[in-house]
Amino acid sequence: MAETLFQKVWNAHAVRTLPSGQTQLFVGLHLIHEVTTPQAFDMLRQHGWGVAFPDRTFGTVDHIVPTDTQRRPFVDLMAEEMTTALERNCREFGIHLAGPAEAGGAGGPGSPGSDDQGIVHVIGPELGLTQPGMTIACGDSHTSTHGALGALAFGIGTSQVRDVLASQCLSLDPLKVRRIDIDGRLAPGVYAKDVILTIIRRLGVQGGVGFAYEYGGSAVDHMSIEERMTLCNMSIEGGARAGYVNPDDTTFAFLRGRRFAPQGDAFGRAVAWWRSIASDADAPYDDRVRLDAASIEPTVTWGINPGQSVGIGEPLPSAPGDEAVDEALAFMGFAAGSRMEGTPIDVAFIGSCTNGRLSDLEEAARIVRGRRVAPGVKALVVPGSRRVSREAEARGLDEVFRRAGFEWRGAGCSMCLGMNTDRLEGRQVCASSSNRNFKGRQGSPTGRTLLMSPAMVAAAAIAGHVVDVRTLLDEVPA
Amino acid sequence: MTPDAPAAGAVNVITGRGIPLRGDDIDTDRIMPARFLRATSFDGLERHLFEDDRATRPDHPFNDARFAGATLLVVNSNFGCGSSREHAPQGLARSGIRAIVGESFSEIFQGNAAMLGVPCFAAERQAIERLQTLIEQTPDLTIAARVDSGLITAGPLRLTATLPAALRDGFLSGQWNPTAMLLDRFDEVRAVASRLPYLNGF
Numbered sequence: 001m002a003e004t005l006f007q008k009v010w011n012a013h014a015v016r017t018l019p020s021g022q023t024q025l026f027v028g029l030h031l032i033h034e035v036t037t038p039q040a041f042d043m044l045r046q047h048g049w050g051v052a053f054p055d056r057t058f059g060t061v062d063h064i065v066p067t068d069t070q071r072r073p074f075v076d077l078m079a080e081e082m083t084t085a086l087e088r089n090c091r092e093f094g095i096h097l098a099g100p101a102e103a104g105g106a107g108g109p110g111s112p113g114s115d116d117q118g119i120v121h122v123i124g125p126e127l128g129l130t131q132p133g134m135t136i137a138c139g140d141s142h143t144s145t146h147g148a149l150g151a152l153a154f155g156i157g158t159s160q161v162r163d164v165l166a167s168q169c170l171s172l173d174p175l176k177v178r179r180i181d182i183d184g185r186l187a188p189g190v191y192a193k194d195v196i197l198t199i200i201r202r203l204g205v206q207g208g209v210g211f212a213y214e215y216g217g218s219a220v221d222h223m224s225i226e227e228r229m230t231l232c233n234m235s236i237e238g239g240a241r242a243g244y245v246n247p248d249d250t251t252f253a254f255l256r257g258r259r260f261a262p263q264g265d266a267f268g269r270a271v272a273w274w275r276s277i278a279s280d281a282d283a284p285y286d287d288r289v290r291l292d293a294a295s296i297e298p299t300v301t302w303g304i305n306p307g308q309s310v311g312i313g314e315p316l317p318s319a320p321g322d323e324a325v326d327e328a329l330a331f332m333g334f335a336a337g338s339r340m341e342g343t344p345i346d347v348a349f350i351g352s353c354t355n356g357r358l359s360d361l362e363e364a365a366r367i368v369r370g371r372r373v374a375p376g377v378k379a380l381v382v383p384g385s386r387r388v389s390r391e392a393e394a395r396g397l398d399e400v401f402r403r404a405g406f407e408w409r410g411a412g413c414s415m416c417l418g419m420n421t422d423r424l425e426g427r428q429v430c431a432s433s434s435n436r437n438f439k440g441r442q443g444s445p446t447g448r449t450l451l452m453s454p455a456m457v458a459a460a461a462i463a464g465h466v467v468d469v470r471t472l473l474d475e476v477p478a
Numbered sequence: 479m480t481p482d483a484p485a486a487g488a489v490n491v492i493t494g495r496g497i498p499l500r501g502d503d504i505d506t507d508r509i510m511p512a513r514f515l516r517a518t519s520f521d522g523l524e525r526h527l528f529e530d531d532r533a534t535r536p537d538h539p540f541n542d543a544r545f546a547g548a549t550l551l552v553v554n555s556n557f558g559c560g561s562s563r564e565h566a567p568q569g570l571a572r573s574g575i576r577a578i579v580g581e582s583f584s585e586i587f588q589g590n591a592a593m594l595g596v597p598c599f600a601a602e603r604q605a606i607e608r609l610q611t612l613i614e615q616t617p618d619l620t621i622a623a624r625v626d627s628g629l630i631t632a633g634p635l636r637l638t639a640t641l642p643a644a645l646r647d648g649f650l651s652g653q654w655n656p657t658a659m660l661l662d663r664f665d666e667v668r669a670v671a672s673r674l675p676y677l678n679g680f
Contacts, residue, residue, distance in 0.1 A: 015666050021644040026670045038518035078516045085518050141562040157564035157590035167660035206556040241585050269680035305503050417512045438507040445530035
């Protein structure tokens, strides 16, 4: 019988049907970080439970870690305390931790030492930990990112983190599968970020509840793994707990040679299995949606959830009496029917698990090269991981950004969620390559977030206001 | 655990006063802003529920003394969307909320709440709005929500709500916290691990 990747991977990991009727699902890889795990480890100790599969558990620090200087001890005492707690927990339970080693490493003596530290959804794929056909869980909703490699990846809460630590399993109901085909070619200046913002706008922020999103079609076939990660990352913003792309030659080429990927002969055997878990050509889907890639414009959010976006050439909605629209326009201080182009910005943020990878920084640097950040705009680049940072520096991108007036930071989540000191102030407007424009998301209760692609953020930083990046692309110096 | 942490055992009838919170797509950043995740325990989170919304809206229901001590929270659609932070339902549970009735919920939020013994009942928009209005008019009204039948009664109002079957059965049997079940037959977990190609050299 023809099956989707979702069904194949689910069945391969199903342990049994629990008395409650939910499925006990084995978790192949558990990623942990400093913010959603300390309580889970405390619960383990309270009950006297161990960690069932410490070698299938992998930790890093990303959410609260400072990105200005990462020397230990951190000036931010709570960042230091939460990092220390994770170090202690990983030591006690024998879990590999990429990040806050006490000595040596990339940042010099006294800095967090591992070269592998970074945002959990950036380092999983780059280390080859994330592989097709795996089930992956992490106490973070953007775990859906890992679906870009054909894994089934779920964001979970802290009590579920405890369950996975104790049993390597989750109690879950299966999801339906919605196939989303994006056919055709994206125009220059249009990126995976614009595609996913368009999908969320069309299907709604809760359109995906109960579904996993399977992305396909010729536009997705042509995307790099990093672009597919951007796509899958924001599945949760559309309500879908998981999103994935079937593994293909692009996936296998990406994984070959990565540290935790299969090595030698095992790689060939792995590819055979990976191919076998892709959705069958005639697999049944619970729903199907189709988008024309060529119709997608650079897209910007204007409201307070990721579904409230417009193409750069479109006017904002005018919907008298629609409470959600009225509330969003009032909070943002925008007028119905106006356009996003020309909206002044105070802050430009390039980074996050959505768009903090090397190709994101390269696209942004193309725009920035030889130009200057507009006066009065605070602009920062926060690489998604130390590896991204090193590779960008090897290409001279750090200098491109610095010379233009951007701050070049250490790796972490930073201003995506404002848990460290990188926060908006007052009603500042931030052009942001991150994933959420919720009220207060970037650390100021009245701060305003405009989500867009990293290239669009770069263009806004240079102009001092929202612009159509395509007008700058035409002028990119050769 | 602190004394105000959720209790264990079967959950069926939840009785108490209500608190209406109108609005769609209320995300977990609004329920519990990220700066309150800067802690290694969940203790005290109830003090920071909707902190930013409350600061900008003096008439926010969580500022309103008439609703203090409420047990049932009544919300609209897609409540708890966004971040998977359990801190959001932890804060609600620690403030005394024992059940949430709404049009719809984010899956992760609904699952996280269930892990704390807090059922999220779903009902139609019209019924929810009537319930919200009724609570606004008579905050002292006692509401009863039944997990087994999905029946919610509030004075003259009776509405039927639903829970996902597995969550409903878990509440009724007291097995809404699944860790013990997940550990129950660990040989079967090992058997699955021994069959997975990626754990066995392909």
